[in-house]
Amino acid sequence: MERIIRPQRGMIAVNFAELWRYRELFGFLAWRDILLRYKQTYLGVTWVVLQPILTTVVFTVLFGRFAKFPSHGAPYPVLTFVALIPWQFFSNTLAESSNSMVASARIISRIYFPRLIIPASVVASGFVEAAISFVVLAIFMVVYRVTPRPELLLLPVFLVGTFLVSFAVGAWFSALNVKYRDVRYIVPFVTRLGMYVTPVPFLWMDVVPERWRLWYCLNPLVAMIDGFRWCVLGPNFTPYWPGFALSLGVGLVLLVTGLMYFRNTEKTFADIV
16 A cells, blocks of 8 residues: 655744654754764864964954954953854854755655755754853853842753854745755855854944934844853943844744745755755
C-alpha cells in the first residue's frame, strides 16, 4: 500500500507543531551544522572567541579612542562586545541559513520532512556560539568591574528574540535562494553593510538625529542590541521604548511573512533545487 506524506497547511502555530514532531531530526541537523562549521579548521571553536574579541579591539581603538564616541560611563570594550553577541548570532547564521536549502538538495529531493527544519537548525546552532560568548562577556565584566544587575535575568529573552529575527530573515533568504541564486551574492553585502547601520560600535541615540530615530528602528536588531546593553549595563542604557516597540514589530512581521512565504514555496523546492 502506498503512503503519501504531505506537509500540513494552516496557521503558523501548526507549522511549529510540525517542527516539534520532528525535533529529533531538528537536533541532529543542528548538531551536524555545528560540527561542519569548524571541521578542518586549525583553531576550531577558538574562532568563536577570537572573532568578537578582535572586532572589539578594533572598534574600541577606532570609535572609542580616535572618534571618541560617547559610552555614557560604560567601559567601551564591554559596550561593544555585548552588542556583538546578537549581531554575530544574526550575521553568522544568516550566512549559513541562506544557502542551507541549496546545500541540502540531495536530502530534499529524496524524502519528505518539514523543510523549515533546515534553516531553523542552522540558526539554532548559533546558540552554542552565543553560550561561549556569554562566558567571554562574564570575563569582560569582571575585568572592567561591571556590576551584575537583576536585568541580566532577561538576557535569555533577548537571545531568543535574536534567534527569531535571524530565523525570520533566514527563512526569507533560504527560500528565495532556491529560485534566485543571486541571493548568495546579496547576503555577504547585507552582513558587511549591516554592521555599520546596526548600533554595534556606537550608541545610536547619540548619533541618529531625532527626526530619523523611528526610521532607524525599522532595523529589527536595534531592539535586540538595546535589550542586551540594558540587561548588562543597567538603567543608563534603557531602550528608547517607541523605537523598541517598532523594532520588535518589524521583527514580528518578518517572522510571519517569512514563514508564510517559505511554506507557500516549499512544494517547488525539490523540483528547482
